[in-house]
Amino acid sequence: MIRSELLRELAPVIADHLVVCNIGLPSQEMHMIDDRENNFYMLGTMGLASSIGLGLALAQDKKVVVIDGDGSVLTNLGTLPTIANNVADNYVLLIVDNGSYGSTGDQPTYAGMKTSLTEVARACGCENVVECSGADTPAAVEAALAGDKMTIIVSKVESGNVKVPVITRDPVSIRDRFMDAVKA
Protein backbone atom coordinates (compact mmCIF):
# COMPACT_ATOMS: atom_id res chain seq x y z
CA MET A 1 0.00 0.00 0.00
CA ILE A 2 1.27 3.49 -0.88
CA ARG A 3 0.23 6.82 0.67
CA SER A 4 -2.43 7.70 -1.90
CA GLU A 5 -4.13 4.31 -1.42
CA LEU A 6 -4.04 4.81 2.34
CA LEU A 7 -5.51 8.33 2.06
CA ARG A 8 -8.39 7.02 -0.07
CA GLU A 9 -9.31 4.53 2.66
CA LEU A 10 -8.73 7.06 5.42
CA ALA A 11 -10.84 9.86 3.89
CA PRO A 12 -14.25 8.71 5.22
CA VAL A 13 -12.81 8.22 8.73
CA ILE A 14 -11.52 11.79 9.00
CA ALA A 15 -14.15 13.57 6.89
CA ASP A 16 -15.88 15.26 9.84
CA HIS A 17 -12.72 16.39 11.62
CA LEU A 18 -10.25 19.22 11.18
CA VAL A 19 -7.43 17.90 8.99
CA VAL A 20 -4.04 19.53 8.54
CA CYS A 21 -2.35 18.19 5.39
CA ASN A 22 1.39 18.28 4.98
CA ILE A 23 3.09 20.16 2.15
CA GLY A 24 3.33 18.56 -1.29
CA LEU A 25 1.70 15.28 -2.18
CA PRO A 26 -0.27 14.69 1.08
CA SER A 27 -2.08 18.02 0.53
CA GLN A 28 -2.47 17.48 -3.20
CA GLU A 29 -3.76 13.94 -2.76
CA MET A 30 -6.28 14.87 -0.04
CA HIS A 31 -7.40 17.80 -2.20
CA MET A 32 -7.96 15.43 -5.14
CA ILE A 33 -9.56 12.60 -3.12
CA ASP A 34 -11.88 14.57 -0.83
CA ASP A 35 -11.59 18.36 -0.88
CA ARG A 36 -13.41 19.72 2.15
CA GLU A 37 -13.61 23.05 3.92
CA ASN A 38 -12.32 21.36 7.08
CA ASN A 39 -9.04 20.47 5.34
CA PHE A 40 -6.11 22.86 5.70
CA TYR A 41 -3.63 22.47 2.86
CA MET A 42 -0.02 23.47 3.34
CA LEU A 43 1.39 24.92 0.14
CA GLY A 44 4.88 25.46 1.56
CA THR A 45 6.90 25.35 4.78
CA MET A 46 8.36 21.84 5.00
CA GLY A 47 8.09 20.27 8.43
CA LEU A 48 5.48 22.33 10.23
CA ALA A 49 2.27 20.31 9.76
CA SER A 50 2.54 18.73 13.22
CA SER A 51 3.19 22.13 14.83
CA ILE A 52 0.30 23.85 13.04
CA GLY A 53 -1.97 20.98 14.09
CA LEU A 54 -0.82 21.14 17.71
CA GLY A 55 -1.42 24.90 17.92
CA LEU A 56 -4.87 24.34 16.42
CA ALA A 57 -5.70 21.52 18.85
CA LEU A 58 -4.57 23.54 21.87
CA ALA A 59 -6.58 26.59 20.79
CA GLN A 60 -9.99 24.96 20.40
CA ASP A 61 -11.90 21.76 21.23
CA LYS A 62 -12.63 20.10 17.88
CA LYS A 63 -10.58 17.05 16.97
CA VAL A 64 -7.56 17.61 14.78
CA VAL A 65 -5.92 15.01 12.53
CA VAL A 66 -2.54 15.87 11.05
CA ILE A 67 -1.46 13.95 7.96
CA ASP A 68 2.30 14.21 8.17
CA GLY A 69 5.23 12.29 6.70
CA ASP A 70 8.41 10.74 8.02
CA GLY A 71 10.58 13.17 6.07
CA SER A 72 8.62 16.14 7.37
CA VAL A 73 8.86 15.00 11.01
CA LEU A 74 12.60 14.46 10.57
CA THR A 75 12.85 18.05 9.28
CA ASN A 76 11.18 19.34 12.46
CA LEU A 77 12.20 16.69 14.98
CA GLY A 78 11.91 19.22 17.82
CA THR A 79 8.14 18.97 17.39
CA LEU A 80 7.93 15.63 19.22
CA PRO A 81 9.10 16.88 22.66
CA THR A 82 6.77 19.88 22.28
CA ILE A 83 3.85 17.56 21.50
CA ALA A 84 4.72 15.23 24.39
CA ASN A 85 4.86 18.07 26.90
CA ASN A 86 1.76 19.95 25.72
CA VAL A 87 -0.89 17.25 25.74
CA ALA A 88 -4.00 17.96 23.67
CA ASP A 89 -6.38 15.01 23.77
CA ASN A 90 -8.11 16.23 20.60
CA TYR A 91 -4.88 15.76 18.59
CA VAL A 92 -4.00 12.80 16.37
CA LEU A 93 -0.69 12.93 14.52
CA LEU A 94 -0.60 10.45 11.65
CA ILE A 95 2.92 10.00 10.34
CA VAL A 96 2.69 8.28 6.97
CA ASP A 97 6.08 6.60 7.09
CA ASN A 98 7.10 5.42 3.65
CA GLY A 99 10.81 5.81 4.34
CA SER A 100 11.16 8.42 1.63
CA TYR A 101 10.81 12.06 0.69
CA GLY A 102 7.85 11.38 -1.61
CA SER A 103 7.22 14.88 -2.91
CA THR A 104 10.79 15.38 -4.10
CA GLY A 105 11.15 12.07 -5.92
CA ASP A 106 11.27 9.32 -3.29
CA GLN A 107 14.79 9.90 -1.99
CA PRO A 108 15.28 7.66 1.09
CA THR A 109 14.90 9.09 4.61
CA TYR A 110 16.70 7.84 7.72
CA ALA A 111 13.29 6.66 8.99
CA GLY A 112 13.52 3.96 6.34
CA MET A 113 16.97 2.97 7.60
CA LYS A 114 18.06 2.67 11.24
CA THR A 115 15.82 5.34 12.76
CA SER A 116 12.44 4.38 14.23
CA LEU A 117 10.13 7.39 14.58
CA THR A 118 7.92 5.26 16.83
CA GLU A 119 10.79 4.84 19.28
CA VAL A 120 11.83 8.49 18.88
CA ALA A 121 8.29 9.64 19.71
CA ARG A 122 8.22 7.39 22.79
CA ALA A 123 11.65 8.59 23.90
CA CYS A 124 10.42 12.19 23.56
CA GLY A 125 7.69 11.40 26.08
CA CYS A 126 4.67 10.83 23.80
CA GLU A 127 2.43 8.46 25.76
CA ASN A 128 0.20 6.89 23.09
CA VAL A 129 2.29 5.86 20.12
CA VAL A 130 0.93 3.23 17.75
CA GLU A 131 2.85 1.69 14.89
CA CYS A 132 0.78 -0.16 12.30
CA SER A 133 0.57 -1.20 8.67
CA GLY A 134 -1.14 0.98 6.09
CA ALA A 135 -4.03 -1.47 5.95
CA ASP A 136 -4.61 -1.17 9.70
CA THR A 137 -4.26 2.62 9.76
CA PRO A 138 -7.88 3.73 9.13
CA ALA A 139 -9.01 1.61 12.11
CA ALA A 140 -6.14 2.96 14.23
CA VAL A 141 -7.11 6.56 13.40
CA GLU A 142 -10.76 5.80 14.13
CA ALA A 143 -9.83 4.31 17.50
CA ALA A 144 -7.61 7.28 18.33
CA LEU A 145 -10.41 9.72 17.49
CA ALA A 146 -12.85 7.75 19.64
CA GLY A 147 -10.36 7.43 22.50
CA ASP A 148 -10.02 11.11 23.44
CA LYS A 149 -6.29 10.63 24.06
CA MET A 150 -3.56 12.41 22.18
CA THR A 151 -2.15 9.78 19.84
CA ILE A 152 0.78 9.47 17.46
CA ILE A 153 0.28 6.88 14.73
CA VAL A 154 3.23 5.74 12.65
CA SER A 155 1.79 4.11 9.54
CA LYS A 156 4.28 1.94 7.67
CA VAL A 157 3.54 2.08 3.94
CA GLU A 158 5.47 1.66 0.75
CA SER A 159 7.17 4.42 -1.13
CA GLY A 160 5.48 5.57 -4.35
CA ASN A 161 3.34 8.29 -5.85
CA VAL A 162 0.46 8.79 -8.24
CA LYS A 163 0.07 11.71 -10.64
CA VAL A 164 -1.86 14.48 -8.97
CA PRO A 165 -2.53 18.12 -9.87
CA VAL A 166 -1.09 20.98 -7.79
CA ILE A 167 -3.47 23.04 -5.66
CA THR A 168 -4.26 26.37 -7.30
CA ARG A 169 -6.69 27.71 -4.66
CA ASP A 170 -5.39 30.93 -3.14
CA PRO A 171 -3.77 30.41 0.31
CA VAL A 172 -5.86 33.13 1.96
CA SER A 173 -8.98 31.43 0.60
CA ILE A 174 -7.81 28.04 1.96
CA ARG A 175 -7.19 29.61 5.35
CA ASP A 176 -10.42 31.60 5.44
CA ARG A 177 -12.54 28.62 4.41
CA PHE A 178 -10.80 26.47 7.01
CA MET A 179 -11.32 29.04 9.79
CA ASP A 180 -15.03 29.14 8.97
CA ALA A 181 -15.09 25.34 9.37
CA VAL A 182 -13.27 25.62 12.71
CA LYS A 183 -15.89 28.07 13.96
CA ALA A 184 -18.91 26.19 12.53
Next chain:
Amino acid sequence: MDVSEKIVSDFVANDVSFITTVPCKQLGGVIEAVEAHPAIYHIPANKEDEGMGLCAGAFMGGKRPAIIMQNTAIGVTINTLVTLTQFYRMPLPMLISYRGELGEPVACQVEMAVHTKALLAQLNIPTYHFHQEEDVEEFDKILKYTFMCNKPVAILTDASFWKGY
Protein backbone atom coordinates in the same frame (compact mmCIF):
# COMPACT_ATOMS: atom_id res chain seq x y z
CA MET B 1 4.83 48.29 36.71
CA ASP B 2 8.16 47.18 35.24
CA VAL B 3 8.71 46.81 31.51
CA SER B 4 8.12 43.05 31.45
CA GLU B 5 4.84 43.38 33.36
CA LYS B 6 3.74 46.22 31.05
CA ILE B 7 4.45 44.08 27.96
CA VAL B 8 2.52 41.12 29.33
CA SER B 9 -0.36 43.30 30.47
CA ASP B 10 -0.58 44.76 26.93
CA PHE B 11 -0.60 41.25 25.47
CA VAL B 12 -3.49 40.29 27.74
CA ALA B 13 -5.39 43.54 27.12
CA ASN B 14 -5.16 42.77 23.38
CA ASP B 15 -6.47 39.24 23.91
CA VAL B 16 -3.14 37.58 23.07
CA SER B 17 -3.51 34.24 24.85
CA PHE B 18 -1.06 31.86 23.10
CA ILE B 19 2.63 32.72 23.29
CA THR B 20 5.55 30.63 22.14
CA THR B 21 9.07 31.44 23.27
CA VAL B 22 12.66 30.51 22.59
CA PRO B 23 14.86 31.62 25.48
CA CYS B 24 17.14 34.65 25.60
CA LYS B 25 18.90 36.10 28.64
CA GLN B 26 17.69 39.59 27.75
CA LEU B 27 14.07 38.41 27.51
CA GLY B 28 14.20 36.25 30.66
CA GLY B 29 12.00 38.58 32.70
CA VAL B 30 9.26 38.87 30.10
CA ILE B 31 9.27 35.10 29.48
CA GLU B 32 8.85 34.53 33.23
CA ALA B 33 5.96 36.99 33.29
CA VAL B 34 4.34 35.19 30.31
CA GLU B 35 4.71 31.85 32.08
CA ALA B 36 3.20 33.26 35.28
CA HIS B 37 0.10 34.84 33.69
CA PRO B 38 -3.01 32.65 33.95
CA ALA B 39 -4.64 34.15 30.82
CA ILE B 40 -1.75 33.06 28.57
CA TYR B 41 -0.96 29.56 27.33
CA HIS B 42 2.85 29.56 27.24
CA ILE B 43 4.37 26.95 24.94
CA PRO B 44 8.15 26.93 24.70
CA ALA B 45 9.37 25.89 21.24
CA ASN B 46 12.61 24.13 20.35
CA LYS B 47 13.15 26.28 17.28
CA GLU B 48 11.53 29.49 16.14
CA ASP B 49 10.07 28.13 12.90
CA GLU B 50 8.36 25.41 14.94
CA GLY B 51 7.00 28.19 17.16
CA MET B 52 5.61 30.04 14.14
CA GLY B 53 3.84 26.84 13.06
CA LEU B 54 2.27 26.58 16.52
CA CYS B 55 1.18 30.23 16.27
CA ALA B 56 -0.37 29.68 12.82
CA GLY B 57 -2.42 26.78 14.16
CA ALA B 58 -3.49 28.69 17.26
CA PHE B 59 -4.58 31.64 15.12
CA MET B 60 -6.70 29.39 12.92
CA GLY B 61 -8.14 27.90 16.11
CA GLY B 62 -9.38 31.33 17.17
CA LYS B 63 -6.62 32.51 19.53
CA ARG B 64 -4.37 35.51 19.11
CA PRO B 65 -0.75 34.30 19.15
CA ALA B 66 2.66 35.90 19.63
CA ILE B 67 6.27 34.75 19.50
CA ILE B 68 9.18 35.87 21.68
CA MET B 69 12.63 35.18 20.23
CA GLN B 70 16.13 36.52 19.48
CA ASN B 71 17.06 38.36 16.31
CA THR B 72 19.27 35.40 15.36
CA ALA B 73 15.96 33.63 14.67
CA ILE B 74 15.31 35.87 11.65
CA GLY B 75 17.88 33.70 9.92
CA VAL B 76 16.03 30.54 10.94
CA THR B 77 12.51 31.67 10.07
CA ILE B 78 12.60 33.48 6.72
CA ASN B 79 11.03 30.58 4.82
CA THR B 80 8.29 30.18 7.43
CA LEU B 81 7.54 33.90 7.59
CA VAL B 82 7.21 34.06 3.81
CA THR B 83 5.46 30.78 2.95
CA LEU B 84 3.22 30.45 6.01
CA THR B 85 2.64 33.66 7.98
CA GLN B 86 2.68 36.06 5.01
CA PHE B 87 1.40 33.73 2.27
CA TYR B 88 -1.72 32.80 4.29
CA ARG B 89 -1.92 36.36 5.67
CA MET B 90 -1.79 35.72 9.39
CA PRO B 91 -1.00 38.19 12.20
CA LEU B 92 2.07 37.54 14.35
CA PRO B 93 3.59 39.97 16.82
CA MET B 94 7.28 39.07 17.15
CA LEU B 95 8.86 40.43 20.33
CA ILE B 96 12.54 40.19 19.49
CA SER B 97 15.64 40.57 21.59
CA TYR B 98 17.93 42.75 19.45
CA ARG B 99 21.24 41.22 20.46
CA GLY B 100 24.46 42.65 19.09
CA GLU B 101 23.65 46.30 19.81
CA LEU B 102 25.36 48.78 22.23
CA GLY B 103 26.32 47.02 25.44
CA GLU B 104 26.67 43.62 23.77
CA PRO B 105 29.48 41.54 25.28
CA VAL B 106 29.43 38.72 22.69
CA ALA B 107 31.05 39.62 19.35
CA CYS B 108 29.27 36.92 17.37
CA GLN B 109 25.88 38.50 18.15
CA VAL B 110 26.93 41.59 16.18
CA GLU B 111 27.24 39.48 13.04
CA MET B 112 23.47 38.91 13.01
CA ALA B 113 22.63 42.37 14.36
CA VAL B 114 24.09 44.05 11.28
CA HIS B 115 21.72 42.05 9.06
CA THR B 116 18.60 42.20 11.24
CA LYS B 117 16.93 45.39 9.99
CA ALA B 118 17.97 44.80 6.39
CA LEU B 119 16.40 41.34 6.40
CA LEU B 120 13.18 42.60 8.01
CA ALA B 121 13.02 45.41 5.45
CA GLN B 122 13.62 42.96 2.61
CA LEU B 123 10.71 40.86 3.91
CA ASN B 124 8.43 43.95 4.10
CA ILE B 125 7.87 43.27 7.80
CA PRO B 126 6.78 46.39 9.74
CA THR B 127 9.56 46.93 12.28
CA TYR B 128 9.69 48.92 15.51
CA HIS B 129 12.83 49.42 17.59
CA PHE B 130 12.59 49.92 21.36
CA HIS B 131 15.73 51.70 22.58
CA GLN B 132 14.52 53.92 25.46
CA GLU B 133 12.34 52.58 28.25
CA GLU B 134 9.45 54.87 27.31
CA ASP B 135 9.33 53.28 23.84
CA VAL B 136 7.31 50.49 25.47
CA GLU B 137 4.36 52.89 25.53
CA GLU B 138 3.86 52.09 21.83
CA PHE B 139 3.54 48.36 22.40
CA ASP B 140 -0.24 48.40 22.83
CA LYS B 141 -0.69 50.26 19.54
CA ILE B 142 1.70 47.92 17.75
CA LEU B 143 -0.36 44.91 18.85
CA LYS B 144 -3.57 46.55 17.63
CA TYR B 145 -1.86 47.36 14.33
CA THR B 146 -0.65 43.75 13.92
CA PHE B 147 -4.11 42.24 14.36
CA MET B 148 -5.64 44.96 12.17
CA CYS B 149 -3.40 44.23 9.17
CA ASN B 150 -2.84 40.44 9.62
CA LYS B 151 0.91 40.62 9.13
CA PRO B 152 3.97 39.55 11.06
CA VAL B 153 5.31 42.63 12.85
CA ALA B 154 8.73 42.88 14.50
CA ILE B 155 9.44 44.69 17.77
CA LEU B 156 13.22 44.85 18.27
CA THR B 157 14.22 45.43 21.89
CA ASP B 158 17.88 46.23 22.52
CA ALA B 159 20.14 46.11 25.58
CA SER B 160 19.68 49.84 26.30
CA PHE B 161 15.92 49.28 26.46
CA TRP B 162 16.39 46.38 28.87
CA LYS B 163 19.03 48.36 30.89
CA GLY B 164 21.75 45.86 30.19
CA TYR B 165 21.34 42.19 29.51
